[in-house]
Amino acid sequence: MHVDVLLNNLLNPTILFFFLGLLVVVIQSDLSIPQPISRFLSYYLLLSIGLKGGAELAHSGLTPAIYQVLGIAVLMSILVPLYSFFILKRRLNIFDSAAVAATYGSISAVTFITAINFLHDNNVEYGGYMVAAMALMEAPAIIIGLLLVNAYERRQPTEEDSDSEAYSLRAVVREAATNGSVVLIMGSFLIGLVSTPASVEALQPFTQDIFKGMLAFFLLDMGILAGRRLNAMRTAGWFVISFAILVPLVNAAIIIALAVLFQLNKGDALLLTVLCASASYIAVPAAMRISVPRANAGLYVPMALAITFPFNIIVGIPLYFYLLNLLMP
Amino acid sequence: MHVDVLLNNLLNPTILFFFLGLLVVVIQSDLSIPQPISRFLSYYLLLSIGLKGGAELAHSGLTPAIYQVLGIAVLMSILVPLYSFFILKRRLNIFDSAAVAATYGSISAVTFITAINFLHDNNVEYGGYMVAAMALMEAPAIIIGLLLVNAYERRQPTEEDSDSEAYSLRAVVREAATNGSVVLIMGSFLIGLVSTPASVEALQPFTQDIFKGMLAFFLLDMGILAGRRLNAMRTAGWFVISFAILVPLVNAAIIIALAVLFQLNKGDALLLTVLCASASYIAVPAAMRISVPRANAGLYVPMALAITFPFNIIVGIPLYFYLLNLLMP
Amino acid sequence: MHVDVLLNNLLNPTILFFFLGLLVVVIQSDLSIPQPISRFLSYYLLLSIGLKGGAELAHSGLTPAIYQVLGIAVLMSILVPLYSFFILKRRLNIFDSAAVAATYGSISAVTFITAINFLHDNNVEYGGYMVAAMALMEAPAIIIGLLLVNAYERRQPTEEDSDSEAYSLRAVVREAATNGSVVLIMGSFLIGLVSTPASVEALQPFTQDIFKGMLAFFLLDMGILAGRRLNAMRTAGWFVISFAILVPLVNAAIIIALAVLFQLNKGDALLLTVLCASASYIAVPAAMRISVPRANAGLYVPMALAITFPFNIIVGIPLYFYLLNLLMP
Amino acid sequence: MQANKKVEIIINKLESRQVLLLLKRQNIRGFTFWDGVKGQGDRGQQDGHGLSETFMNTYFVIACTEEEFARIKEKLRNLLREVGGVCMVSDVEWLLH
Amino acid sequence: MQANKKVEIIINKLESRQVLLLLKRQNIRGFTFWDGVKGQGDRGQQDGHGLSETFMNTYFVIACTEEEFARIKEKLRNLLREVGGVCMVSDVEWLLH
Amino acid sequence: MQANKKVEIIINKLESRQVLLLLKRQNIRGFTFWDGVKGQGDRGQQDGHGLSETFMNTYFVIACTEEEFARIKEKLRNLLREVGGVCMVSDVEWLLH
Numbered sequence A, B, C: 001m002h003v004d005v006l007l008n009n010l011l012n013p014t015i016l017f018f019f020l021g022l023l024v025v026v027i028q029s030d031l032s033i034p035q036p037i038s039r040f041l042s043y044y045l046l047l048s049i050g051l052k053g054g055a056e057l058a059h060s061g062l063t064p065a066i067y068q069v070l071g072i073a074v075l076m077s078i079l080v081p082l083y084s085f086f087i088l089k090r091r092l093n094i095f096d097s098a099a100v101a102a103t104y105g106s107i108s109a110v111t112f113i114t115a116i117n118f119l120h121d122n123n124v125e126y127g128g129y130m131v132a133a134m135a136l137m138e139a140p141a142i143i144i145g146l147l148l149v150n151a152y153e154r155r156q157p158t159e160e161d162s163d164s165e166a167y168s169l170r171a172v173v174r175e176a177a178t179n180g181s182v183v184l185i186m187g188s189f190l191i192g193l194v195s196t197p198a199s200v201e202a203l204q205p206f207t208q209d210i211f212k213g214m215l216a217f218f219l220l221d222m223g224i225l226a227g228r229r230l231n232a233m234r235t236a237g238w239f240v241i242s243f244a245i246l247v248p249l250v251n252a253a254i255i256i257a258l259a260v261l262f263q264l265n266k267g268d269a270l271l272l273t274v275l276c277a278s279a280s281y282i283a284v285p286a287a288m289r290i291s292v293p294r295a296n297a298g299l300y301v302p303m304a305l306a307i308t309f310p311f312n313i314i315v316g317i318p319l320y321f322y323l324l325n326l327l328m329p
Numbered sequence D, E, F: 001m002q003a004n005k006k007v008e009i010i011i012n013k014l015e016s017r018q019v020l021l022l023l024k025r026q027n028i029r030g031f032t033f034w035d036g037v038k039g040q041g042d043r044g045q046q047d048g049h050g051l052s053e054t055f056m057n058t059y060f061v062i063a064c065t066e067e068e069f070a071r072i073k074e075k076l077r078n079l080l081r082e083v084g085g086v087c088m089v090s091d092v093e094w095l096l097h
């Protein structure tokens, strides 16, 4: 079955469009999705997933199991950047270590959405509250990252700081919490939660029927983006490349173990695994550029976008699913 | 029932996305819909509504009642700017008075579309020719506005005018009649009118099925825009703010009275009310910047977009509908 | 029946939106589709058509008849630029002659897609491999065009050429083969070919249901583009204008004759006719600007976009279809 | 290299049509411009947002001879006086080719 | 025509907010800027791609008096030192209107 | 502040790749550019419309030393001669940071 799941994933047009995007870069084609379209597609996906999650939670209601999942989610988004930082610090400077740690502690919404699509293809249920779990996991790692920099690199506040928002914890928390992706998915989630079921259903031709197609189109774009960033990884050493694959695997293993321990629902378990295994290339870079400008965005963005993201959607998701199936009867 | 209709409107995701847009601005999130996407969404809505209106008129045919509605529409779009101007002139300069008068005499297509969506949610029929009414109401107010400026502020034509199109009535009429929104909705209307029913129906998955979703997405954007313009209103006095709420109410009251008098169809009556109560923030600013450049766009655009528009889609539409239901059995 | 087919085509909203686009330019309306949206719509159409073609070929399998069609396609894309060049050379300089020849030897994907839509409206089947035929016809003409320039205008390679990619056959072949449109439609075609039928079907609400609507919207944009380029044709002589109508007719006649001779399937025959009769305004200009910069893009783009394209979608497609019906019982 | 004037004009997008007209009438045949420009000036903030082009600027760059600039100077001044915007003039050298 | 300084700043889009803040605090009321700017500098390539604004620049053009420039000069230098970017200063003449 | 040359190049978008290549080969490591630029010149109007990038320009701004400019000058001239476009050079002061 192992190979089957992986192969099935590979023969899915959604994933194949991602490969097409990579190919576009390899053959240096001039195909490129205009930035406003990328934004439109990503906003569409966040809105659709958020709305669906909220509507489902309205339907199912809050249960103790939900708090458990949310608790694990937040805990992991605090622990992952901490342990990552101390691994990274051996090879990278403090700024880069903190930024990469925040990157891997936080999550990738696109990976999450791809995993939801995967569950859908495999007819596995998941809880709408997983959207909330996703949103909750975005910010803590960013804050941890900043605290680590401040702890290790105490800077003298100077007179000029009055003009600069940098290094202020308040600014960073605000940046993390008001990040567009978070606001859109959480806003849509709340809208789904309070709206009448009939009115949410009336949006389904937009939010659900064309969803897979929009995702396929978007993954084409993600393939191009990942391909372009991959070029930046050519000069990176084996350390960062192995980090970008091994740490997600370790995080996934931890969550799979916890899922078995706490008897999580299989769909939720996969999504939680994917969240922990994923790395942020939207919210974190935006926050880090402002809070830790001395960290090298040319390092942490490609790690997340060009290595961890493809690894997760191509190999990771089916692999984690296979393991969960193996361990959770 | 009053509160029910209002509440139902408030719990509609479409309207909630508008609130989410306002929230985005309040919390200073970086979420922002790229301008090409705003344009795409608004063009999509105009095209869909135009096409549907035309196809429905082709189906129903022209009746005397239609001329009645169109007559009222045009008449109001001439009277409203006239009486508004004389109210405004007490507090504002001639240029601003004329521009604001034109703004409130003209209409907002997005408010109109939101009202159509409201009728749809409440299973109320309306005539396809209302699209024509909308298009007819766009230009007259702009022309009146310009005539008022010319009447009160006779300027000496100078030699340099050869290079400038400003202040020329011909230029303004052309500007008003060739405004993109008008051309698109009227063009689509005519296409809907002459096309074979089967061929219009073949477009429905695009023009109708995903309509509500696209509208919701667009209202998110409108919320952001309105929120941003709202900041500009902070320094505006109580005069303009009350004008922006009271004049729409007065206009609505007049139309509701006329609707009862002429026994209009309820759906048509609501749409006509909404058109008169709405204020333009697309066509009029574009025309005014060119024809009355000395008017302050930072005044009339926020009034229409940040006060009257939200007022109408949140409170106005359900309120007018409630009143119409009360008065037209 | 002749007039019927033509009229039916003219009363199709898709074609009427093209006319609306032309009208927009004539009345100098400010309606304009932002460039990212044009790109999005064209990419959407290519992706959808490619995917469908691939899935259909996967279903039908390869047959000898397919090789026949592909053979004719490639042959024509070599012959057309050759004979066109020698006609053009009588009036135009070498550079322009070669560029125009390449333009008419290559194909227009949008015309092709419009023809597919036409077949769909008339319930005529066609083979999915026609997408491959289209892709195969893109490049040869570009290469022929460049070879012709090199043959007639042997240039001395200079030292500075090291910084310039111009005039190199390798660069041009790469440019032609990696052109975004080709890569996207061929990539989607291959994805359609290898994906599981169920997974392709899951994309249909996006790739098929809203297809006609997206095409209508896109043709509105094409109308605007064609209208704008038409202005550039005002100064062009009767020679280029008649070339832009007659050469497509001649090419169509040749293919219709071959189709009767080889007993091609009627749908395939129409598409092949349309491909040969169409002229490129995306891939060829991009390649020519780089390979033959001295050719005047203000000549060959308007010819293809403002004359041949409208001619084909308004008159050509129904005409070729009428003739095929007449000659192939 | 040849000495030239570089004229930069920042004006509301809606009025860019009038600048183009002026250049055409004065027979200035080389110019460059781009849209999507934001800014702030006497007429408030142009933030680039909205469905119309009311709050957007266009940026023009025109390299021309002293004589050509003299030709458009007064016309330009009149236009800017009426509709707002700014114009900056500086010296550049033109790389002949 | 009036002699003026033209200040051009190229800075990461994410930091454009800070430049705007600085201008506001120093009471510089006229400026122009646009996004979607790409480039390369000490901090690597900004290619304009991606879903965040991490790899994009903003271009600022500020026409101001010598005195106004003096007011922002040091603040600007501090900002650029911290977050990167470049600033170029030249002389222009301002077409009065 | 340090005296520098400011080189501005306006060229068809399709050829921007060649400018980037030239800068890379000549080891010019700081530059800025943006797309979506329209204009008019000897090769007609570039109106920014269309599905290809045939009718669009790219604007380059390069701050460099006199010596660096000398290095690219002739190469640039050759490129512009072949494919069109313009290049303007002026003096700026670079705000050191």
Ligand SMILES: Nc1ncnc2c1ncn2[C@@H]1O[C@H](COP(=O)(O)O)[C@@H](O)[C@H]1O
Pocket: D010, D011, D012, D038, D039, D040, D041, D042, D043, D044, D045, D046, D057, D083, D084, D085, D086, E029, E030, E031, E032, E033, E061, E062, E063, E064
């Ligand atoms: N001092 C300045 N420096 C740079 N740009 C300016 C300046 N003043 C005005 N602008 C630009 O010119 C536009 C129109 O100016 P105004 O008509 O004064 O509002 C503004 O939106 C700015 O983009």
Ligand SMILES: Nc1ncnc2c1ncn2[C@@H]1O[C@H](COP(=O)(O)O)[C@@H](O)[C@H]1O
Pocket: E010, E011, E012, E038, E039, E040, E041, E042, E043, E044, E045, E046, E057, E083, E084, E085, E086, F029, F030, F031, F032, F033, F061, F062, F063, F064
């Ligand atoms: N010498 C230069 N000339 C023009 N633009 C430059 C130069 N150096 C840097 N830039 C621009 O400034 C941005 C930030 O520079 P940096 O902080 O040095 O990476 C770059 O992405 C370029 O767009």
Ligand SMILES: Nc1ncnc2c1ncn2[C@@H]1O[C@H](COP(=O)(O)O)[C@@H](O)[C@H]1O
Pocket: D029, D030, D031, D032, D033, D061, D062, D063, D064, F010, F011, F012, F038, F039, F040, F041, F042, F043, F044, F045, F046, F057, F083, F084, F085, F086
């Ligand atoms: N005198 C000029 N001033 C400003 N921009 C120019 C000038 N001449 C040409 N350009 C720009 O350079 C581009 C290419 O010029 P050309 O190759 O002469 O057609 C044009 O599309 C304009 O954007």
Ligand code: NA
Pocket: A080, A103, A104, A105, A106, A107, A108, A275, A276, A277, A278, A279, A280
């Ligand atoms: Na993670």
Ligand code: NA
Pocket: B080, B103, B104, B105, B106, B107, B108, B275, B276, B277, B278, B279, B280
């Ligand atoms: Na009104």
Ligand code: NA
Pocket: C080, C103, C104, C105, C106, C107, C108, C275, C276, C277, C278, C279, C280
């Ligand atoms: Na052809």
